[in-house]
Amino acid sequence: MTMGCSGTDVASAVRAMATVVAAHRDELVELDRAIGDGDHGENLKRGFEAVVSALDSSEVDTPTAVLKLVAKTLISKVGGASGPLLGTAFLRAATSLEEVDGASVAAALRAALDGVVARGKAEVGDKTMVDALRPAVDAAEAVKDKSVAEVLAAAATAAEAGAESTIPLVARKGRASYLGERSAGHLDPGARSTSLLLRSLVDSAAAS
Amino acid sequence: MTMGCSGTDVASAVRAMATVVAAHRDELVELDRAIGDGDHGENLKRGFEAVVSALDSSEVDTPTAVLKLVAKTLISKVGGASGPLLGTAFLRAATSLEEVDGASVAAALRAALDGVVARGKAEVGDKTMVDALRPAVDAAEAVKDKSVAEVLAAAATAAEAGAESTIPLVARKGRASYLGERSAGHLDPGARSTSLLLRSLVDSAAAS
Amino acid sequence: MTVGIVIVSHSVKLAEGVAELAGQMAPNVTIRAAGGMDDGSLGTDFDRVCTALEQADTGDGAVLLYDLGSARMIADLAVEAHANPLHAVVVDAPVVEGAVAAAVAAQGGGDLAGVARAAGERPPEF
Amino acid sequence: MTVGIVIVSHSVKLAEGVAELAGQMAPNVTIRAAGGMDDGSLGTDFDRVCTALEQADTGDGAVLLYDLGSARMIADLAVEAHANPLHAVVVDAPVVEGAVAAAVAAQGGGDLAGVARAAGERPPEF
Numbered sequence: 001m002t003m004g005c006s007g008t009d010v011a012s013a014v015r016a017m018a019t020v021v022a023a024h025r026d027e028l029v030e031l032d033r034a035i036g037d038g039d040h041g042e043n044l045k046r047g048f049e050a051v052v053s054a055l056d057s058s059e060v061d062t063p064t065a066v067l068k069l070v071a072k073t074l075i076s077k078v079g080g081a082s083g084p085l086l087g088t089a090f091l092r093a094a095t096s097l098e099e100v101d102g103a104s105v106a107a108a109l110r111a112a113l114d115g116v117v118a119r120g121k122a123e124v125g126d127k128t129m130v131d132a133l134r135p136a137v138d139a140a141e142a143v144k145d146k147s148v149a150e151v152l153a154a155a156a157t158a159a160e161a162g163a164e165s166t167i168p169l170v171a172r173k174g175r176a177s178y179l180g181e182r183s184a185g186h187l188d189p190g191a192r193s194t195s196l197l198l199r200s201l202v203d204s205a206a207a208s
Numbered sequence: 209m210t211m212g213c214s215g216t217d218v219a220s221a222v223r224a225m226a227t228v229v230a231a232h233r234d235e236l237v238e239l240d241r242a243i244g245d246g247d248h249g250e251n252l253k254r255g256f257e258a259v260v261s262a263l264d265s266s267e268v269d270t271p272t273a274v275l276k277l278v279a280k281t282l283i284s285k286v287g288g289a290s291g292p293l294l295g296t297a298f299l300r301a302a303t304s305l306e307e308v309d310g311a312s313v314a315a316a317l318r319a320a321l322d323g324v325v326a327r328g329k330a331e332v333g334d335k336t337m338v339d340a341l342r343p344a345v346d347a348a349e350a351v352k353d354k355s356v357a358e359v360l361a362a363a364a365t366a367a368e369a370g371a372e373s374t375i376p377l378v379a380r381k382g383r384a385s386y387l388g389e390r391s392a393g394h395l396d397p398g399a400r401s402t403s404l405l406l407r408s409l410v411d412s413a414a415a416s
Numbered sequence: 417m418t419v420g421i422v423i424v425s426h427s428v429k430l431a432e433g434v435a436e437l438a439g440q441m442a443p444n445v446t447i448r449a450a451g452g453m454d455d456g457s458l459g460t461d462f463d464r465v466c467t468a469l470e471q472a473d474t475g476d477g478a479v480l481l482y483d484l485g486s487a488r489m490i491a492d493l494a495v496e497a498h499a500n501p502l503h504a505v506v507v508d509a510p511v512v513e514g515a516v517a518a519a520v521a522a523q524g525g526g527d528l529a530g531v532a533r534a535a536g537e538r539p540p541e542f
Numbered sequence: 543m544t545v546g547i548v549i550v551s552h553s554v555k556l557a558e559g560v561a562e563l564a565g566q567m568a569p570n571v572t573i574r575a576a577g578g579m580d581d582g583s584l585g586t587d588f589d590r591v592c593t594a595l596e597q598a599d600t601g602d603g604a605v606l607l608y609d610l611g612s613a614r615m616i617a618d619l620a621v622e623a624h625a626n627p628l629h630a631v632v633v634d635a636p637v638v639e640g641a642v643a644a645a646v647a648a649q650g651g652g653d654l655a656g657v658a659r660a661a662g663e664r665p666p667e668f
């Protein structure tokens with residue numbers, strides 16, 4: 001099984017992400033209210049709405065061009081830490097996505113992770129989106145010889161577990177680190193949204 | 209020779225200070241522009257104008273009450289470092305001025321200096337008003353058995369020399385300390401205004 | 417237990433900006449901006465600081481943060497003039513970072529000493 | 543030689559307040575406030591930061607100061623996007639204190655490295 005690899009397919013997958021983000025806006029806001037400033041859902045909603053507008057009004061046609069536009073728009077419009085982080089993730093994925101098979105998807109996810117770490121300096125255990133993204137990348141690489149759908153499914157499932165794993169953690173990066181011990185007992189909003197975005201990709205791959 | 213010691217006399221001396229400050233506004237602004245934010249002349253002008261208004265509209269009658277009103281008004285209206293410093297100086301002088309003779313004037317000046325140091329933690333050599341005020345107090349105490357006019361004259365002359373002594377100094381307190389070595393070569397505005405205020409007192413004592 | 421916060425600044429905008437930034441993470445904390453002079457010029461206004469402190473101390477005390485040194489002197493004087501000077505603490509910390517840390521600590525129910533301590537600690541890595 | 547300064551903040555008011563405070567001691571220095579989002583909400587706006595940086599670097603470079611960690615990431619990205627990334631330095635210092643120190647150093651004719659160093663040093667006692 002191969003995933004559609006035209007720019008249009010990637011754009012559809014990104015539009016589906018925007019829908020998922022909008023549907024989970026309130027949940028993400030609530031999570032961020034507990035250990036942050038309560039804007040994560042709104043930040044991502046604003047960012048992905050801008051992404052959809054950008055896609056509507058531009059003629060990007062390759063997967064790389066679409067992902068670069070997404071990156072640029074998220075960096076410009078999100079307004080919070082997740083903007084530069086996800087933006088860098090999409091940017092790095094863009095430049096490493098040459099053909100679309102399991103291995104290249106795993107490689108793109110790895111590049112995205114490396115970008116997030118380079119930008120935000122967080123590691124597993126710091127209670128950030130990295131706690132979702134790193135296990136996702138590891139899981140994707142472990143099955144990279146399988147189909148795109150299987151690689152993405154492995155990534156999303158690992159990301160969900162990784163996000164859950166943030167609950168007991170004390171935040172060491174990001175705004176939540178101001179709370180110290182009081183950040184424990186809460187799901188990290190960025191880890192949650194990362195798992196949602198990956199699950200959305202699984203659904204897009206299945207639909208294509 | 210004794211200086212008039214009614215509240216009215218003290219108020220007249222303070223009004224004379226206000227006139228001196230207004231006359232030197234631009235000079236003090238220029239000095240502060242070189243090593244600060246250029247507002248010292250305006251700060252003192254605004255402060256002493258408010259003092260004059262306060263005197264006009266209140267019925268304070270003892271020297272202590274007048275000096276307290278001056279203190280309170282300077283603290284409220286000056287807006288810069290010199291406000292809390294001069295305000296504290298007047299406040300301390302107020303509570304130590306019982307009778308008006310050379311010794312009590314010297315004691316009031318000592319109390320004023322102690323207040324400035326307690327508030328601002330500067331010492332001689334830091335390039336602040338303390339470089340004018342401490343030698344003034346020392347000179348006043350050295351002649352404290354003489355008349356009020358002589359005590360004040362000794363203080364003013366020493367303050368003028370003390371102010372001049374700030375020129376080569378590198379600032380270690382106040383805004384000018386941000387300039388580091390570049391603060392050397394300039395007269396400290398607060399030391400200059402302190403010497404002007406003391407000289408004004410000499411003139412008031414001579415006139416009374 | 418909710419300790420209040422006062423931002424003492426030479427600038428109206430700076431004080432209000434710090435208050436809004438810190439307030440975002442501390443919706444239940446009273447944060448008062450005391451910036452600038454009555455005529456809009458840059459400077460610290462003692463009466464404004466006193467009023468802000470009265471409002472910020474709703475019973476559990478308040479911490480004061482300031483932008484530059486002369487603002488510290490005004491903050492100290494406001495504490496001395498406060499109904500209960502032991503209910504107010506001037507913290508010597510970077511004003512933005514200190515205010516956010518103080519706000520989060522106050523939101524978490526910290527007492528006056530705890531909030532002052534949080535404000536003065538080096539902020540966590542971001 | 544006049545190095546420029548950019549204040550990157552989540553808040554319009556905070557950025558403008560810091561710029562006016564620092565500008566008071568540095569009348570010849572270009573200090574640009576890049577605070578808040580287009581819709582007025584709290585957040586960092588990349589395009590605003592890029593524009594401010596273009597304006598602040600009048601040939602001798604510019605330093606960027608930021609309020610909280612996520613603003614640092616935006617500042618870093620703006621430097622990467624700057625016409626000459628070597629002409630822009632993000633300084634990790636308390637934003638108010640760092641901006642005043644940087645402004646004074648720039649006013650005194652300091653070069654980019656000198657201004658960045660001044661901004662990052664512990665401010666003098668006041």
Ligand SMILES: Nc1ncnc2c1ncn2[C@@H]1O[C@H](COP(=O)(O)OP(=O)(O)O)[C@@H](O)[C@H]1O
Nearest residue numbers: 040080081082120122128129174189190191612
């Ligand atoms: N340095 C970092 N590295 C990785 N992820 C981070 C970092 N800082 C914050 N995050 C992620 O960003 C999320 C918050 O995003 P958001 O609310 O949009 O930004 P902000 O905290 O600026 O309001 C956090 O839940 C966390 O997962």
Ligand SMILES: Nc1ncnc2c1ncn2[C@@H]1O[C@H](COP(=O)(O)OP(=O)(O)O)[C@@H](O)[C@H]1O
Nearest residue numbers: 248288289290328330336337382397398399486
């Ligand atoms: N800590 C201090 N102790 C004593 N005097 C000080 C101190 N800080 C500043 N000053 C005095 O205040 C003067 C500046 O006053 P002013 O310009 O009115 O205040 P600002 O520096 O806040 O604008 C300086 O020239 C110096 O003499």
Ligand SMILES: [Mg+2]
Nearest residue numbers: 036037039040
């Ligand atoms: Mg947030």
Ligand SMILES: [Mg+2]
Nearest residue numbers: 037039079080
């Ligand atoms: Mg935010």
Ligand SMILES: [Mg+2]
Nearest residue numbers: 244245247248
């Ligand atoms: Mg001044």
Ligand SMILES: [Mg+2]
Nearest residue numbers: 245247287288
């Ligand atoms: Mg001033």
